[in-house]
Amino acid sequence: MTLHLDDLRVRRLGECRYDSPFSEVLSTKQTSPHYVAEGDRVLLEDTVSMLTEHSLPPDRVPSFEAAGPRRKIYFDPANVTAGIVTCGGLCPGLNNVIRGLVQELSVHYKVKRILGFRNGLKGLTAEHRNDTIELTPDRVRDIHNAGGTILGSSRGGQDADEMVDSLVMRGVDILFVIGGDGGMRAATFLSKAIRMRGLDIAVIGVPKTIDNDLPFTDQSFGFQSAFARATDFISSVSVEAAASPNGVGIVKLMGRHSGFIASYAALAANSADIVLIPEIPFVLGGADGLLAHVEQHVRSKGFVVIVLAEGAGQDLFEKHGLHQYNGRGTDASGNVKLGNIGELLKESITAHLTAVGLAPSMRYIDPSYAIRSVAANAYDSVYCLRLAHAAVHAAMSGRTEAAVARWRRRFVHVPLSLMTSRRNQVDPDGDLWMSVLETTCQPARFGPAPDRGELHRVS
Numbered sequence: 001m002t003l004h005l006d007d008l009r010v011r012r013l014g015e016c017r018y019d020s021p022f023s024e025v026l027s028t029k030q031t032s033p034h035y036v037a038e039g040d041r042v043l044l045e046d047t048v049s050m051l052t053e054h055s056l057p058p059d060r061v062p063s064f065e066a067a068g069p070r071r072k073i074y075f076d077p078a079n080v081t082a083g084i085v086t087c088g089g090l091c092p093g094l095n096n097v098i099r100g101l102v103q104e105l106s107v108h109y110k111v112k113r114i115l116g117f118r119n120g121l122k123g124l125t126a127e128h129r130n131d132t133i134e135l136t137p138d139r140v141r142d143i144h145n146a147g148g149t150i151l152g153s154s155r156g157g158q159d160a161d162e163m164v165d166s167l168v169m170r171g172v173d174i175l176f177v178i179g180g181d182g183g184m185r186a187a188t189f190l191s192k193a194i195r196m197r198g199l200d201i202a203v204i205g206v207p208k209t210i211d212n213d214l215p216f217t218d219q220s221f222g223f224q225s226a227f228a229r230a231t232d233f234i235s236s237v238s239v240e241a242a243a244s245p246n247g248v249g250i251v252k253l254m255g256r257h258s259g260f261i262a263s264y265a266a267l268a269a270n271s272a273d274i275v276l277i278p279e280i281p282f283v284l285g286g287a288d289g290l291l292a293h294v295e296q297h298v299r300s301k302g303f304v305v306i307v308l309a310e311g312a313g314q315d316l317f318e319k320h321g322l323h324q325y326n327g328r329g330t331d332a333s334g335n336v337k338l339g340n341i342g343e344l345l346k347e348s349i350t351a352h353l354t355a356v357g358l359a360p361s362m363r364y365i366d367p368s369y370a371i372r373s374v375a376a377n378a379y380d381s382v383y384c385l386r387l388a389h390a391a392v393h394a395a396m397s398g399r400t401e402a403a404v405a406r407w408r409r410r411f412v413h414v415p416l417s418l419m420t421s422r423r424n425q426v427d428p429d430g431d432l433w434m435s436v437l438e439t440t441c442q443p444a445r446f447g448p449a450p451d452r453g454e455l456h457r458v459s
Contacts, residue, residue, distance in 0.1 A: 003062050008062055009415070010399050010401070010402040010414075011415075013399075013400055014398060015074070016397055018077075019072065020072060020396070022070075036068070038068065041064060042063055043062070044064065044407075066410065066411070066413075067404050067411035069393045070397040074202075075174070077112075077396070080112055080396075081111070081112055081113045081174075082174045083132075083176070084101055084102075084151065085116075085117040085151065085175065085176070085177055085179075086151045086179065087120045087153060087154070087182060087186065088153060088180045089155070090148050090210075090373055091210045091221070092147060092210075092221075092225035092372070093225065093383070094149040094178060094222075095144050095147070095150060096144045096388075097206055097387060098116070098135070098140060098143065098149065098178070099141075099143050099385075100385040100386075101392060102139075103137055107137065113134070114135040115135065115172065116132060116150070117131075118131045118133065118151055119152040120154030120155070120156075121154065121156075122158065124167070125163070126165070126166070132170070133150075133151070146375055147373045155182065160192070160193035163190055167201055174202045174203075175187075175204070176395070177190075177203065177204070178206045179208060183208075184207055184420050187205045201400075202399065203400050203401060204394050204400070204404065206387055206391050207220065207403050207419055209223075210222055210226050210254055210372050211254055212424065213255075213257055213423050215419065215421065216407060216414045218405075222380055222384075224377060224379050225377040225380045226254070226374075227268060229371045230251070230253050230367065233251050233371075234266065234272060234305070237251050241361075244303065245302075245361055246298050246303070247298075247302070247363065248304055248306070248353070249304070249364075250308060250346065250349075250365070251308065252308045252309075252366040253368065254310055254371065254372065256310060256338060257423055258279070258425045258426060259275070259276075260432075261309065262276070262307050263277060263426055263433065265307065266440065271305055272440055273304045273442065274297075274304065275306075275436050275442065276309065276313060277426055279426045279427075280433075280445060281445075282447055283316075283447030288443070288446060288447055289446050291352040293442070293443070295358065298358050298360070308345065310338055310341065312341055313345075316339075342364060346362060386411065391404045394413055399413055401416050
């Protein structure tokens, strides 16, 4: 995907005429190793070879607008009503972002009113548009100590025009959408419907995905909390497997299309023998297949520990006609339902080891909901707060149809359309997967090498 500078420009509602509460402190700030001035930009690419390929002057090289406060803002804070909605599955840090948004809007910008729309985008439908709560600093003071979201969440698409009607009826000037790829798509549709009507409403996304698979962000908020919790389950299963005759420990983690949680958790636990992720196809049978490798571990070590991303091995269901494990249809967000790779591996490994005289003691756990519902750890708490600050600054300065993200360790504005343009995945040739191979000592692949020529992946 080739991007040009114009692809990375963020839409603005108009000229900024009001003094920002941060104007005085910003008056002397200049770009430094730790700060990007509002007129500067952050490079999309970071290697000499990539920059050389463009053959462009520095001011035309693809780059993002820096996030942060501006000296002038678009909205008059005293007249602003802001809305906040959380969408999709749970993720550590949702409450932290809500709290950060409310504090920044209330304390520094002193906006008129902040509404929290209940139960995701359903709260913007005609039936539920009055199901809102007033958000104040007192109301959100301690919510960061709990997992989940005080606003509730849901999946599924709603009519964009109906949602815009709700924003107009509630007098909303700024809407913050906290969500994953589905939430960012909805925010994009909503923004387009607002623009078609010529309305002065800013829509800013705060992207979240526990799978860490949204593009143009160094790391999704909540991801560190999630893989840290997953590490505990891997360690527990490892102890169980080691204490059992012919022990087989399997931990199935979230990761529909991307194996980041499985990879990072396995590295952190440092006790996995095999890591299986969606980006690396594998086969079960044959001398180089997974089952043979599992058998080898059990014979030599006495047990084996497997960390499995939920989206791994999905091609096996059709290939082997294993329809009893396969998913059917799509969920409310339009995602294809996955086959149960955990159950498939349990039965396949049990049958194989039993056939070779190594009847296994199986220890299997799927802690997905226990992981996504935890409160954010210290790192994610700080990250969520800084994203919330960046989102408020972007909205108050009249940016719209944009998300806030961290890129190359800088906070930037990313056009919403780019946040759903592709999926972030573990690069089979990247240094993350190389670290997994070095730690587990597993082969680069189980079975023949896959054809990856058409895949575009980012580590």
